[in-house]
Amino acid sequence: xxxxxxxxxxxxxxxxxxxxxxxxxxxxxxxxxxxxxxxxxxxxxxxxxxxxxxxxxxxxxxxxxxxxxxxxxxxxxxxxxxxxxxxxxxxxxxxxxxxxxxxxxxxxxxxxxxxxxxxxxxxxxxxxxxxxxxxxxxxxxxxxxxxxxxxxxxxxxxxxxxxxxxxxxxxxxxxxxxxxxxxxxxxxxxxxxxxxxxxxxxxxxxxxxxxxxxxxxxxxxxxxxxxxxxxxx
Amino acid sequence: xxxxxxxxxxxxxxxxxxxxxxxxxxxxxxxxxxxxxxxxxxxxxxxxxxxxxxxxxxxxxxxxxxxxxxxxxxxxxxxxxxxxxxxxxxxxxxxxxxxxxxxxx
Numbered sequence: 001x002x003x004x005x006x007x008x009x010x011x012x013x014x015x016x017x018x019x020x021x022x023x024x025x026x027x028x029x030x031x032x033x034x035x036x037x038x039x040x041x042x043x044x045x046x047x048x049x050x051x052x053x054x055x056x057x058x059x060x061x062x063x064x065x066x067x068x069x070x071x072x073x074x075x076x077x078x079x080x081x082x083x084x085x086x087x088x089x090x091x092x093x094x095x096x097x098x099x100x101x102x103x104x105x106x107x108x109x110x111x112x113x114x115x116x117x118x119x120x121x122x123x124x125x126x127x128x129x130x131x132x133x134x135x136x137x138x139x140x141x142x143x144x145x146x147x148x149x150x151x152x153x154x155x156x157x158x159x160x161x162x163x164x165x166x167x168x169x170x171x172x173x174x175x176x177x178x179x180x181x182x183x184x185x186x187x188x189x190x191x192x193x194x195x196x197x198x199x200x201x202x203x204x205x206x207x208x209x210x211x212x213x214x215x216x217x218x219x220x221x222x223x224x225x226x227x228x229x230x231x232x233x
Numbered sequence: 234x235x236x237x238x239x240x241x242x243x244x245x246x247x248x249x250x251x252x253x254x255x256x257x258x259x260x261x262x263x264x265x266x267x268x269x270x271x272x273x274x275x276x277x278x279x280x281x282x283x284x285x286x287x288x289x290x291x292x293x294x295x296x297x298x299x300x301x302x303x304x305x306x307x308x309x310x311x312x313x314x315x316x317x318x319x320x321x322x323x324x325x326x327x328x329x330x331x332x333x334x335x336x337x338x
Contacts, residue, residue: 053247184315203284226276
């Protein structure tokens with residue numbers, strides 16, 4: 001801790017410092033969404049509507065893809081929602097840390113609970129058991145300060161500049177890369193590795209299940225695996 | 234699809250997604266969760282994210298669903314560097330460099 005500059009010692013500033021580098025991930029990911037949404041002909045207001053009101057990249061891609069395929073609206077919503085059911089688990093995982101914060105703070109945290117803010121916070125909260133609930137909320141807010149505007153701004157830039165992205169950039173890989181990079185540091189124990197392995201295998205085996213529900217099946221099997229390996233070791 | 238139809242999708246997905254995030258922190262609040270449930274929730278990240286990306290890596294849309302050496306290697310490098318250095322940003326940069334390297338070839 002001594003190496004950390006004093007300005008970064010408050011939980012909010014620690015959150016800022018932890019969240020800021022994520023611009024590197026969020027910007028290509030958000031830009032990619034803006035580009036794809038503009039390509040299928042959505043007006044800028046609706047593209048921004050997605051990124052501001054839904055703020056869940058993977059589900060936004062799913063929705064835009066299905067809309068382009070002419071799938072009925074109800075199916076678009078349910079299928080994209082299935083991708084977001086993981087947020088229920090993130091929400092539950094935050095209960096021991098943030099559950100006793102004031103309701104208005106929990107309402108805002110819910111709005112900003114995305115993969116990156118969840119992953120950074122969950123890890124740091126485990127490492128800082130002495131932090132009060134207020135400290136944890138402050139840290140979470142710090143993380144969200146660069147991440148949220150980065151997402152919204154990149155969406156806008158992608159939508160406006162879309163056609164100028166060079167072909168060879170393979171921007172499509174921005175999304176898998178953004179998530180894969182989060183996974184590596186999570187592989188802390190045998191139980192974590194086992195859960196991740198089951199998640200991959202099951203997601204591939206159940207990829208045929210409609211409405212992205214294969215992912216939910218895979219996630220449940222992986223949760224059971226992680227918990228069981230932990231119980232036995 | 235009509236303009237109103239698209240806004241309907243955005244609004245419905247926005248509200249429902251918010252509820253997925255709010256349901257536990259907002260509604261359950263600080264009521265204690267049973268230990269068995271907490272034991273499962275510790276694996277949320279590793280249970281969800283690998284499965285989310287696995288089909289995208291193995292069957293990328295950009296290649297029409299055919300496995301592609303650049304993406305497979307970039308994915309392995311991002312995962313490996315992340316696990317080894319415990320650094321998300323380094324992992325992204327490493328995976329991105331592999332992708333960039335392949336596109337230069």
